Amino acid sequence: MKPYCIIGQNYRVDKEMIKEYCSDRINYIQKIFPDGEKYVRILDTDKITGKDVVLINTLYPRQNDSFIETLFLIDSLRRTFVRKLVVIIPYLAYSRQDKQFLPGEPVSAEVIIKSIREAGADQLVVIDAHNPQSLRSFNGCTINVLVSDILVNKALEYVENPIVLAPDKGALKRVEYAAVKYGLEYDYLVKSRDRITGEISMTSKELNVHERDVIIVDDIISTGGTIALAIRHVKKQGARKVVVAASHGLMVGNALEKIKGAGVEKIILGNTLGIKHNDSTIEYVEVLGKALELLS
Amino acid sequence: MKPYCIIGQNYRVDKEMIKEYCSDRINYIQKIFPDGEKYVRILDTDKITGKDVVLINTLYPRQNDSFIETLFLIDSLRRTFVRKLVVIIPYLAYSRQDKQFLPGEPVSAEVIIKSIREAGADQLVVIDAHNPQSLRSFNGCTINVLVSDILVNKALEYVENPIVLAPDKGALKRVEYAAVKYGLEYDYLVKSRDRITGEISMTSKELNVHERDVIIVDDIISTGGTIALAIRHVKKQGARKVVVAASHGLMVGNALEKIKGAGVEKIILGNTLGIKHNDSTIEYVEVLGKALELLS
Numbered sequence: 001m002k003p004y005c006i007i008g009q010n011y012r013v014d015k016e017m018i019k020e021y022c023s024d025r026i027n028y029i030q031k032i033f034p035d036g037e038k039y040v041r042i043l044d045t046d047k048i049t050g051k052d053v054v055l056i057n058t059l060y061p062r063q064n065d066s067f068i069e070t071l072f073l074i075d076s077l078r079r080t081f082v083r084k085l086v087v088i089i090p091y092l093a094y095s096r097q098d099k100q101f102l103p104g105e106p107v108s109a110e111v112i113i114k115s116i117r118e119a120g121a122d123q124l125v126v127i128d129a130h131n132p133q134s135l136r137s138f139n140g141c142t143i144n145v146l147v148s149d150i151l152v153n154k155a156l157e158y159v160e161n162p163i164v165l166a167p168d169k170g171a172l173k174r175v176e177y178a179a180v181k182y183g184l185e186y187d188y189l190v191k192s193r194d195r196i197t198g199e200i201s202m203t204s205k206e207l208n209v210h211e212r213d214v215i216i217v218d219d220i221i222s223t224g225g226t227i228a229l230a231i232r233h234v235k236k237q238g239a240r241k242v243v244v245a246a247s248h249g250l251m252v253g254n255a256l257e258k259i260k261g262a263g264v265e266k267i268i269l270g271n272t273l274g275i276k277h278n279d280s281t282i283e284y285v286e287v288l289g290k291a292l293e294l295l296s
Numbered sequence: 297m298k299p300y301c302i303i304g305q306n307y308r309v310d311k312e313m314i315k316e317y318c319s320d321r322i323n324y325i326q327k328i329f330p331d332g333e334k335y336v337r338i339l340d341t342d343k344i345t346g347k348d349v350v351l352i353n354t355l356y357p358r359q360n361d362s363f364i365e366t367l368f369l370i371d372s373l374r375r376t377f378v379r380k381l382v383v384i385i386p387y388l389a390y391s392r393q394d395k396q397f398l399p400g401e402p403v404s405a406e407v408i409i410k411s412i413r414e415a416g417a418d419q420l421v422v423i424d425a426h427n428p429q430s431l432r433s434f435n436g437c438t439i440n441v442l443v444s445d446i447l448v449n450k451a452l453e454y455v456e457n458p459i460v461l462a463p464d465k466g467a468l469k470r471v472e473y474a475a476v477k478y479g480l481e482y483d484y485l486v487k488s489r490d491r492i493t494g495e496i497s498m499t500s501k502e503l504n505v506h507e508r509d510v511i512i513v514d515d516i517i518s519t520g521g522t523i524a525l526a527i528r529h530v531k532k533q534g535a536r537k538v539v540v541a542a543s544h545g546l547m548v549g550n551a552l553e554k555i556k557g558a559g560v561e562k563i564i565l566g567n568t569l570g571i572k573h574n575d576s577t578i579e580y581v582e583v584l585g586k587a588l589e590l591l592s
Contacts, residue, residue: 033518034519034549036357037389037404039401043400062332063331063333064363067364068363071402071411072402072404072407073402076400079396079402093333103341105335105338105372106371106375107375108334108368111368111371114414115367115414115415118410222329222330252331
């Protein structure tokens with residue numbers, strides 16, 4: 001039997017897809033008390049007692065508020081005596097603070113993940129976690145859903161015989177996953193980041209991009225600095241069209257201007273966030289379905 | 297040996313008091329990344345490895361952000377290998393959602409408390425928890441610091457031979473605690489709240505307030521509705537001066553105007569929050585010292 005689904009109110013999903021994968025959609029009330037405290041209440045709780053439930057809630061925008069809302073929804077569901085509770089977090093906030101880069105820092109990703117477990121989630125599903133190793137702190141069943149194949153497949157509509165590039169070696173796995181699937185050449189750029197100033201630099205590396213189309217694949221586009229730098233870097237080495245593909249397009253501040261200014265052809269983004277940017281350069285692709293499919 | 301203390305940057309404490317109870321104060325850096333994620337980093341971590349540490353962080357204002365900050369600080373401290381970690385939360389947000397009032401609701405207080413434990417706190421100290429029973433979900437050593445005695449002691453400067461009143465029966469314990477200590481008469485009002493509309497009403501009850509001064513003691517003043525109603529109620533029954541004393545004075549919106557409009561003489565508040573209200577009717581009293589004293 002298909003699970004019941006509860007979907008975060010900030011996250012817009014394809015209704016047809018929900019029909020395909022869920023027995024029914026369960027709604028909830030949300031409000032903010034005058035003092036600023038968040039309140040949630042799940043409706044039709046009698047429908048889900050003893051049943052499997054999938055909660056889908058993304059952690060962007062308003063990471064902290066969305067996190068609290070997620071914990072409260074999990075707690076409510078547990079008190080409703082659901083059978084199995086799977087939590088899908090399309091975008092896991094704080095995932096880049098995945099280790100102590102400097103003494104005295106928290107590992108924020110682990111704090112978030114452990115709290116979700118402690119609140120009562122049985123299984124955690126994340127779309128393209130920045131560092132899949134972080135999911136181990138859940139101490140239970142987790143799935144990291146790679147979607148770079150979906151993104152690259154869409155990007156292929158705009159380029160010919162491209163080389164697929166990761167903006168740094170850490171992102172190579174997700175590039176490899178997509179490139180191998182479609183028989184494409186792939187490589188990575190060499191990025192270094194100053195942990196204090198946060199400044200990013202790209203050192204030269206021989207890349208087979210001369211007079212080639214390029215797809216740059218990353219997990220998160222935040223301020224767009226890394227991606228803009230990568231585009232300029234490959235353009236300087238003679239690349240033709242450059243398409244950028246990212247699972248999570250936060251596009252903070254003037255990120256879009258920066259990336260367009262660097263000469264991007266198209267930006268392909270997954271629909272993992274509670275916001276969408278309206279711009280003809282950006283194209284969103286549906287990636288949540290892959291997570292739901294894995295559960296069915 | 298006295299513990300090392302880390303104090304939330306939003307919370308202002310008396311420096312002399314910190315000197316009295318702490319070996320040293322440890323500082324931390326705090327910033328918000330462009331995408332909205334919070335970052336903390338504890339400085340001088342070499343000082344506290346193997347040592348006892350007290351973290352003091354209140355959860356008002358900006359409950360959700362302060363909660364995340366608290367979890368991150370706890371995680372950082374644990375990774376610094378401190379010996380024992382005591383967390384003092386002068387104001388515990390979400391403490392009023394301490395049970396399921398309606399099906400489908402979370403018990404938000406327990407979610408907050410469990411997360412603090414899971415992040416790595418050994419001991420939790422809360423000043424005047426709304427429902428001390430909630431602290432049991434910490435599943436470890438907890439202390440609920442009653443401070444109504446300190447508040448009432450200050451209130452006594454403004455009234456003569458008062459009767460001390462709780463605005464509802466649930467608040468009677470904290471009133472009793474203070475009244476017994478100072479040999480004062482005490483009683484409670486009968487309040488009822490509509491769980492759907494949130495509307496509060498006070499039913500008549502024979503109170504010995506005629507031509508008497510009154511101290512009304514509560515834990516939290518939020519929108520001030522309950523307190524204003526209580527003041528009007530006792531004034532109608534012939535009370536003379538009415539002083540209000542509360543541990544946590546959120547004073548949301550026009551709470552102050554409401555309470556002053558009802559004819560309050562003085563409002564005594566604990567210094568448990570990250571904000572203070574400037575008004576000659578309000579007097580703050582230091583209550584954190586009692587929590588620190590209990591630990592020493």
